[in-house]
Amino acid sequence: MRACLLLAWSAAGIATPARAADEPAFKLTLGAYRFSTAGWGVDTNLRASGDWGNAWIGHFRAAGLDVAQTRLGWDHSFGSVVRVQPSIQYASGGFVGGSVNVEAGQTWVLGAGLGRTNLRPYYNLNFDPNDAWTLMAAWRADDGRSLTASFIRDNRQNPDQRHLHLTWRQPLAEGHRLTLDALLKRGRVDGQMITRAGFTATHDWPRWFARLAYDPKTNFTADDQWRLSVGVRF
16 A cells, blocks of 8 residues: 655645644544455554644554554645745655655645655555655635645556545634545556546544545555544644
8 A cells, every 4th residue: 555745735735834823733633444345444643743844653553454554754844935845754664755845826826746765565644646746736815715736646666547636625614624625546456447536525623623535446456445534633
């Protein structure tokens, strides 16, 4: 299984800004993953944020896949007019990886990114191609609304594998927020070219959040996957 290092664009549609002084410093996410052929997996992820960026530690376990892996990571966004976001990741089993994203613009934004790993297995919160390049275009309003299109394509072992995300973020009353991410994926699974559609829906409260995702042929395997995640900021 491979997961995305380009976390900011695929999951949220934006580069990670510096944390505001009144925002919680920590975010705990608990996830349950249902694989269509391999049963259940469970993921726990704790993220800390500060002026130095974001750092996280997580653990994934799936008995049906005979997998248990602990991971560490860090990312940070530098600059204002042009923003550069590097990330680094390490996980048990010898995985090492990194990425860099670059974007420019305020209301209208363009960006690009590149991810590279040592090709060891890696389990994470997101499921896009990992050794890949990314193109991104976004519209971001001052009131927090945004619309982001991102295209992620493997450029190493499986160049036919690609994901297209269209992500809408909508602030709601009383500090709530809704994020909808539509996914279109294309690539080879067991020698056959497939095209599938998936989605992620996230509701944020001021401190809590819940996320439901459907990912067909996850990581371009035979498995269709449902993911339910809940979390708290503190």
